[in-house]
Structures are given as C-alpha cells and as structure tokens.
Amino acid sequence: MARLAKYDLVSIDDLELEDIEQIFQLADHFSQSLKEGDTPRLAQGLIMATLFYEPSTRTRLSFEAAMHRLGGSVISSADMKTSSVAKGESLADTVRVVSAYADLIVLRHPHEGAAKVAAEYASSPVINAGDGSREHPTQTLCDLYILRSKKGDLKGLTVAICGDLRYGRTVHSLMYALARFGANILAVPNKGMEVPEHVLARLAVQRNYKFATVSIAELKSLASDLDALYLTPREPHQMALFTGEMAAGAARAVKSDPPVVDALYVTRLQRERLKDGHEVGSEYFHVDSRAIRGSRTQSAVIMHPLPRTDELAYELDSDPRAIYFEQAAVGVPVRMALIAWLIQLAAQGEAKPRRSPKAIAFSSRVHPMCANPTCITRSESAYLSPRFRFAPWGDRSALTLQCDYCEHEARFDYVGNSRSRRYYRFDETLYGYVRRWVEEGSLMVFRDPKQAEESGYEPYRRGPQREVMNAQEMRRALESLAEQIIADLSDLTGVTVVGILTRGAILALRLRDLIADKTGIVLPCAAVSVVGDEARIVPLEGKDGLAFDGRTIVLVDDVINSGWTVQRAMNALWNAGRPASVRLAVLIDRGHRALPIRPNYAGKNLPTAPTERVRVYLDSQEPVGKRKATERVVLYSMLESGASKGKHV
Ligand code: NCD
Numbered sequence: 001m002a003r004l005a006k007y008d009l010v011s012i013d014d015l016e017l018e019d020i021e022q023i024f025q026l027a028d029h030f031s032q033s034l035k036e037g038d039t040p041r042l043a044q045g046l047i048m049a050t051l052f053y054e055p056s057t058r059t060r061l062s063f064e065a066a067m068h069r070l071g072g073s074v075i076s077s078a079d080m081k082t083s084s085v086a087k088g089e090s091l092a093d094t095v096r097v098v099s100a101y102a103d104l105i106v107l108r109h110p111h112e113g114a115a116k117v118a119a120e121y122a123s124s125p126v127i128n129a130g131d132g133s134r135e136h137p138t139q140t141l142c143d144l145y146i147l148r149s150k151k152g153d154l155k156g157l158t159v160a161i162c163g164d165l166r167y168g169r170t171v172h173s174l175m176y177a178l179a180r181f182g183a184n185i186l187a188v189p190n191k192g193m194e195v196p197e198h199v200l201a202r203l204a205v206q207r208n209y210k211f212a213t214v215s216i217a218e219l220k221s222l223a224s225d226l227d228a229l230y231l232t233p234r235e236p237h238q239m240a241l242f243t244g245e246m247a248a249g250a251a252r253a254v255k256s257d258p259p260v261v262d263a264l265y266v267t268r269l270q271r272e273r274l275k276d277g278h279e280v281g282s283e284y285f286h287v288d289s290r291a292i293r294g295s296r297t298q299s300a301v302i303m304h305p306l307p308r309t310d311e312l313a314y315e316l317d318s319d320p321r322a323i324y325f326e327q328a329a330v331g332v333p334v335r336m337a338l339i340a341w342l343i344q345l346a347a348q349g350e351a352k353p354r355r356s357p358k359a360i361a362f363s364s365r366v367h368p369m370c371a372n373p374t375c376i377t378r379s380e381s382a383y384l385s386p387r388f389r390f391a392p393w394g395d396r397s398a399l400t401l402q403c404d405y406c407e408h409e410a411r412f413d414y415v416g417n418s419r420s421r422r423y424y425r426f427d428e429t430l431y432g433y434v435r436r437w438v439e440e441g442s443l444m445v446f447r448d449p450k451q452a453e454e455s456g457y458e459p460y461r462r463g464p465q466r467e468v469m470n471a472q473e474m475r476r477a478l479e480s481l482a483e484q485i486i487a488d489l490s491d492l493t494g495v496t497v498v499g500i501l502t503r504g505a506i507l508a509l510r511l512r513d514l515i516a517d518k519t520g521i522v523l524p525c526a527a528v529s530v531v532g533d534e535a536r537i538v539p540l541e542g543k544d545g546l547a548f549d550g551r552t553i554v555l556v557d558d559v560i561n562s563g564w565t566v567q568r569a570m571n572a573l574w575n576a577g578r579p580a581s582v583r584l585a586v587l588i589d590r591g592h593r594a595l596p597i598r599p600n601y602a603g604k605n606l607p608t609a610p611t612e613r614v615r616v617y618l619d620s621q622e623p624v625g626k627r628k629a630t631e632r633v634v635l636y637s638m639l640e641s642g643a644s645k646g647k648h649v
Contacts, residue, residue: 003046004103005346008119008126009338012137012173013206017180019341024145026337027330034069034333041071042340048072049102051094052129053080053109058306059129059139062331063106070336075102091380095122104342107131110272113376113405117384125342132374133167133273134406139305140173142334144181146327147263150301155182157262160219160300162188162285163311165195167270170305172199174265175211179203185211186259188219190269190284197393198407205392205536216285222261223294261300264291268309273374288313292321303327359387359404360438368401368445372408392532399426399434399445400531412445416457423452424460424638428502429613431530432564460638468606468614469633474587477603478507481585482514484601485554492521494580495552496545498537500569501529504557505540506618507587511556528555528569535572548577554601558616560586563595588614588633604633612637 008014015023033039048067050060056078064074077083085094091109095118098105107118108129115128115135130136144154151157159178161171165187175195178185187195194213203209214222266287292300304312304324316322362368362385370377370386377386387404394400398411415434416423419442424430437443446452449459469477489495492515499508505527516522526545527538539546555569566584573579585601590608608614616633 003346004125004342006123006125007342007345008115008128009137010115010119010126010128010131011135012140012177013180014137020141020144020177023141023334023337023341024148026340027145027333030069030333030336030340031330039069039071039336042343043067043070043072046072046104046339046343047102048074048104048106048339049098049124050074050076050078050106050129051080051098051108052076052078053085053107053114054130056108056129058328058331059108059136060106062328063127063129063138063335065332066335066339069332070339072339090383091117091376092121092383095124095126098122099124104339109376111374111376111379111406112372112408113403116405117376117380127338130169131376132406133169133172133270135173135176136169136305137173138331138335138338139170140177141338142327142331143170143174143265143303143305144177145334146323146330147301147303149330150323151262154178156184158184158186158259159263159265160186160188160261161265161267162216162219162287163190163267164193164269165189165267166193167273168267171195171265171267175199175203176207179207179209179211184259186219186261187211187213188216188285189213190216193269197409198391198402201391201393202407205532205534216283219285220291223291223297259296261297263303264297264300265303266308266312267305268307268311271309275373284311286311286313287316289315289319292319359389360401360443361385361387361441362444368410368412368447370403370406370408371410372403372406375403375406375408377403377405390532392529392534392536394531397427401445412447414446414449414452416444416446416452416455418442418444421457422460423449423457427615429559429615432562435564463637463639465634465636467632468635469588469604471631474603474631474633477587478510478514481587481601481603482511482518485511485583485585486515486519488583488600489552489554491552492519492523494550495523495554496548496579497523497525497554497556498545498569498573499525499527499540500555500557500565501527501531501538503616503618504555507558508554508556509540511554511585523554528572530565530568530572535568537572537576546576548573548579550578550580553579553582554585555582556585558586558618559588559590559614560584560597560599561590561614563597566597567595587616590614606635608635609637 030039050063052060060078064076067074091114095105099122103124105122105124106127106129107115109131112132112134115126115131119126128135128137148154165171175185189195264287269284292298300321302316302322302324306324306328367385377384388401388410389404391400391402391409398413399415401410403410413426414423415426415430417437423446434443497508497512499505508525512523512525524545525540527540529536529538537546553573557566560566570582573582583600586599587603589599589602589605591605612635614633614635617631619631
C-alpha cells in the first residue's frame with residue numbers, strides 16, 4: 001500500500017502559506033536534531049527515486065541526504081543518459097515504471113512542464129526539482145527559510161533579484177512565493193533576461209501583484225548612495241491592453257523613496273538554456289563588496305541558489321552578509337521537513353483539494369502546437385496533446401491562449417469551428433462564440449489561413465460593410481450618453497466609471513471627460529479586462545478608481561449583444577467590492593440578449609440580425625477634439641466562401 005499521499009509539488013503555489021509554515025516548523029526541528037546527531041527515522045521503509053535528466057549537485061544530494069537522515073532509502077538515476085531514456089523511453093513510461101519501485105519521485109528535467117506531465121502519469125507523488133526554466137519550488141523553500149531566519153518576517157522585506165530572470169527557474173518560484181508573503185521585489189534583470197510575460201501575468205492576476213524593475217546601473221547607484229531612484233511599476237501585460245489616451249495615465253512614472261534592500265538574490269546566466277545565436281549583453285551583473293556598501297544596501301544579505309559562475313566575487317565569501325553556503329546547507333533540513341510533511345499528510349488520510357483552471361482540449365487530430373521549443377509537449381509529442389487555457393493577458397485582436405504545461409503564450413489570428421469546418425479571422429466580436437465552441441468542444445485555432453485550409457477548413461468572408469455611425473455621430477452619441485448619465489444620477493460624487501477593455505475603456509475615459517466638461521466633476525475611472533478565465537479589474541489612471549464599496553458604478557462598453565461580456569465584467573466588479581448599484585452605458589445596443597441585462601444608457605439602438613456583426617473603430621491615439629474621421633461603426637455579415645448569400649455564423 002502506498003505510504004505517501006499522492007500529493008505532487010510541481011509549483012510553489014501547490015503549497016498554501018500554512019503548509020509552508022508547517023514545513024518550516026518541521027525544518028527548525030530537524031535543524032536542531034541534526035545538530036544533536038539524533039534524527040528520527042520517520043521514513044524507514046520508504047524509497048525515494050531521484051530522476052535527474054539535468055546536472056545537479058545540491059538539489060539531488062541534499063534530497064538524498066535528507067531521505068537517508070530520515071531512515072529511508074534512495075534509488076537514483078543521476079544521469080538519465082545511462083537509463084532507458086537513452087533507448088528512447090518516454091517520460092510518461094519512465095515515471096509509471098518507477099512508481100512501482102519508489103514511494104516518491106524527485107524529478108529534474110530540461111523541459112518546461114515536465115514535472116506536470118510526470119505528476120499526471122506517476123502513481124507516486126512527484127516533486128519538481130527544476131523543470132527547464134519554469135520552476136524550482138524546493139529551492140524556494142530553502143531560500144525563504146534562510147531569509148526568514150536572518151531577517152525575520154518576510155512581509156515588507158525588499159528583495160532585489162538580479163541576473164537571468166528569464167531562464168532562471170529559481171527566481172520564478174521565488175517571486176510567486178515572495179508575492180504571497182507580502183515582500184517587495186525589485187527585479188534587476190540583465191539586458192534581454194527580463195521576467196517572462198507569463199510570470200508577470202500570473203503575479204498580476206492571481207496575486208494582484210506588481211513589482212518594480214530597475215536597471216543594473218540604477219541598482220549600482222542605489223548601492224553607492226549616488227542618486228535617487230525612479231521606480232516605474234512594471235505592468236506590460238496590462239500595458240499591452242492600453243492604447244493612446246489610456247497609456248498616458250497608466251505609464252506615469254511613480255517617484256518613490258529609494259527602498260532599503262534587505263536581500264540581494266544573485267543568479268547566474270543560464271547559458272545552457274540560451275537558444276543558438278542569442279547575444280548576451282556584454283555586462284552581466286557582477287556583485288562584489290561594493291554592492292553592499294551604500295546605506296541602502298549595507299544591511300542586505302547576499303543570496304545565490306548556486307552554482308556561481310562569475311557573477312559573484314569570491315571576496316564576498318568571508319563577509320557575514322554572504323549567506324549562500326548556509327542557503328545550500330539548509331537544503332537538508334528543509335527537504336527532510338518536506339518529506340516528513342508528506343508523510344504526515346498521508347497519515348491524516350485526507351486528500352488535499354487542488355484547483356486548476358479548466359484546460360481547452362482540442363478534439364481534432366490536427367491540434368495547435370505550443371510555440372515554446374522547450375515545452376515538454378514538443379519533446380514528448382508521441383503521447384501528449386498540447387493543452388491550452390485562456391491567457392489572462394493580451395488584447396482582443398487575436399485569441400491569446402496559454403500552454404497548460406509550460407505557461408507560454410500562444411496567439412492565434414484565426415479560429416475555426418470543427419462542426420461547420422469554417423474558419424474566421426479572429427476579432428473581439430467573436431469572443432462569445434469562441435467561449436461557446438470551447439464548451440461544445442468544437443474550437444479550432446490556426447496561425448494563418450494556409451494552416452486552416454490545409455486542415456480542410458473553408459473561410460467565411462466578410463459581406464459588404466455598411467457604415468452605421470460616422471465620427472460626428474459617434475461624438476454626438478457620446479454627448480448624449482454623458483447627458484443621460486448626468487440627468488439620471490443626482491449625486492455624481494458617488495459615481496465611478498468602469499470601462500470594459502479595450503474599446504469600452506477608451507469610451508469610459510471620454511465619457512469621464514465629457515461629464516467633467518459639463519459639470520466640473522471628475523469621476524474616478526477604472527477598467528475591467530474580460531479576457532482570460534477570470535475577468536478582473538485593471539487600474540486605468542492610478543488607484544483612484546479602485547474603491548467600489550457603496551459606489552454607483554457606470555459600466556461602459558462599445559456594443560452590447562448577448563450580454564455575456566457584461567456579465568463577466570459584473571462578476572469582476574463584485575469580486576472587487578460591493579457597489580451600491582451598477583448602471584450600464586453602451587454606444588450601441590444590438591438587442592439580442594441571451595441574459596436579462598438592459599443598458600441604462602444607450603448611444604444608439606441598432607436592431608441587427610443575430611448573424612450580423614458590429615464593429616466599432618476608435619482611434620485612441622489622437623488627442624480629444626482632434627480625432628481622425630476614421631472613427632466609425634460598421635455593420636456586416638459573415639458569408640460562406642464564394643457565396644453571395646448562404647449560411648451565416
Ligand atoms: C539552480 C537550478 O538548478 O535551477 N541550482 C540549484 O538547484 N541550486 C540554479 C542554477 O542552476 O543556476
């Protein structure tokens with residue numbers, strides 16, 4: 001009978017904060033018992049298999065030492081080239097077989113998502129000891145444990161994380177954890193080694209967390225007390241959603257007091273992950289004693305997951321602030337604690353529930369590939385079908401998905417329906433259809449028409465476009481909306497305007513300006529993003545618009561049709577606070593509601609056939625009052641290829 005619960009540690013987020021606390025308490029206990037030479041033989045009779053498809057010193061040896069100290073046994077394949085992998089055995093087969101030999105599998109693999117795949121196929125629990133450039137959760141446990149022992153509570157600490165933030169897996173897990181513990185991160189990437197978009201998005205969406213990025217030069221000036229520092233919160237995932245007038249507000253630099261750095265976390269260049277031809281900027285951050293001389297860095301501890309190459313001067317080794325060897329040494333008690341925690345979990349007999357976002361499965365044999373060349377779905381393609389989920393970032397001009405294994409972005413310009421075998425150029429008016437097709441299992445995605453046609457799909461073509469509103473009419477409709485709002489809401493001081501990204505948010509800012517012109521009252525403004533699995537609130541111009549409790553919200557969108565988008569936006573509002581009421585303002589009401597939602601203010605009622613599509617063109621780059629005449633609203637149908645009439649979408 002299995003002695004360990006099937007609880008896989010693939011990401012640091014698989015552990016709740018209280019789990020981490022429990023593991024740290026156990027680690028304190030084991031540190032003490034190791035000192036006393038008296039470790040309990042908790043794991044007697046258990047076997048751990050260490051499968052390392054990549055080199056390792058610390059992680060494998062400290063895991064093995066931990067298991068031995070607890071009285072358990074270890075079987076190891078430290079160099080998978082000497083195993084059946086050399087004969088072409090798949091990861092799935094290997095871990096299924098090893099599950100019969102070992103109670104616990106510790107896996108290191110060069111490909112992103114490998115630990116997730118192993119966890120799905122192995123019947124024994126799998127611990128991720130590093131999967132490509134994705135995550136390294138047990139290194140993070142060691143990092144947090146040593147940092148806390150030196151600095152106390154993690155909340156409020158400022159950790160400068162330097163070097164290769166793109167391919168370094170330890171820093172990704174560390175960022176996820178620091179965000180949850182309420183620490184501040186100062187990212188100091190080497191040029192071209194910035195934090196990947198999917199990591200930023202995960203921090204923003206799941207943790208509502210943004211960090212500041214500074215250049216190496218800025219960090220140096222901080223360390224030498226030269227200059228004040230201007231910190232700009234990084235929000236590229238959101239910036240991608242902003243255009244023109246919105247970007248001006250969102251990109252405003254925030255001048256903040258230069259922080260006191262509590263820890264400097266240095267990482268090496270992950271040279272083995274660089275693609276051929278990747279140029280490494282000449283300057284890779286090099287930390288020596290000067291880095292901790294200034295008043296704002298002198299109390300910083302220096303950390304490094306090791307191995308070091310030339311980013312960390314040997315002269316630091318004798319400095320009491322250099323804690324990287326202790327950081328490596330706690331690998332044993334911390335990993336003992338993790339194993340003991342898994343044993344406790346099994347003894348409690350309760351399965352820990354897991355939350356994972358719903359993946360989009362493609363029924364057809366022709367399915368999209370993940371674009372990341374080192375995604376596990378690329379190397380194990382014989383049995384793995386790529387799986388995606390809606391990416392919580394991106395604009396609505398392409399369908400932005402995210403690989404369920406490696407989390408990398410996948411953008412598709414064309415979508416198709418496998419029942420009608422038609423394909424379409426994606427635009428945001430199709431978003432509602434796409435969600436329905438996902439539920440029906442009929443969604444297909446393509447990068448270009450060629451791919452669609454080679455898969456046997458026929459195009460829908462746009463029927464003739466009819467202009468239903470020109471720029472002047474649009475301005476008048478907005479004026480009318482502003483007047484309707486002013487007449488209806490007696491107390492404007494309690495009103496917040498929230499626009500649905502992207503077009504609704506542009507219109508929200510214009511309405512805010514029109515209302516300010518007419519009444520002198522400037523309403524706070526925010527945006528809501530409805531892409532991704534969960535709709536969420538996004539600040540538009542500072543944080544003013546983010547308090548919703550007790551306020552009247554005017555939700556703004558360009559077109560209302562089925563009402564699904566509005567419903568998703570309302571959910572996001574509801575998660576963010578308790579508004580007193582929500583009113584809906586739309587430029588165009590098409591009137592085909594699937595849900596009982598009616599706009600309170602409409603710029604124009606435009607009864608349309610369900611098969612017709614309405615597209616609002618906004619030129620948000622121009623300053624107010626000087627808009628190009630290209631702004632317009634058009635109406636068109638989708639026609640089958642070659643047919644002048646025929647079936648519609
Ligand atoms: C790290 C790793 O393998 O990701 N090493 C480790 O486990 N301590 C860091 C690295 O290799 O740079």
